[in-house]
Amino acid sequence: MRGRTIWLLGLLVLLPLLAACLARESATGVGILGYNHTGRDIPQFTINGGNGGSAWRHAEGGTVCCALMPDQWKPGMYVQVRWTHDLSTYHQTTVPVPRYKSIGNLAVHFLRNGEVRVFVTSMVLGHPEYPLSGSEAGLREGGDPVWRHLR
Numbered sequence: 835m836r837g838r839t840i841w842l843l844g845l846l847v848l849l850p851l852l853a854a855c856l857a858r859e860s861a862t863g864v865g866i867l868g869y870n871h872t873g874r875d876i877p878q879f880t881i882n883g884g885n886g887g888s889a890w891r892h893a894e895g896g897t898v899c900c901a902l903m904p905d906q907w908k909p910g911m912y913v914q915v916r917w918t919h920d921l922s923t924y925h926q927t928t929v930p931v932p933r934y935k936s937i938g939n940l941a942v943h944f945l946r947n948g949e950v951r952v953f954v955t956s957m958v959l960g961h962p963e964y965p966l967s968g969s970e971a972g973l974r975e976g977g978d979p980v981w982r983h984l985r
């Protein structure tokens with residue numbers, strides 16, 4: 835009887851741990867790509883405290899590694915973006931991650947109006963189906979980033 839009681843107690847202790855392991859969502863490390871639509875250089879930005887790279891004025895920054903993103907989008911997803919123009923004064927905002935169907939890079943857009951937007955996408959700015967479109971999509975005001983040969 836005593837052995838059975840110890841076994842049941844052990845099972846009761848292990849069940850919550852097993853449930854926690856099963857409930858863990860799968861996530862993937864994705865590249866971070868910065869797009870600077872403004873006239874000011876961004877020599878450094880971070881995503882959730884990890885390096886995001888740099889994004890020079892009116893340009894696309896290089897892809898850096900990595901941000902951990904869930905393989906499946908879920909409501910209420912946010913990332914914290916922190917950036918600087920002079921390496922001494924930092925700005926910070928928390929932005930929602932829009933719905934995505936499949937995992938891809940994390941694109942970070944610093945827009946001319948001061949807004950920061952992010953997208954998880956396997957496309958790059960210039961593709962006709964890229965999630966940022968319209969007048970705010972060009973890296974320069976009035977610019978159209980869509981590649982002509984894909985229209």
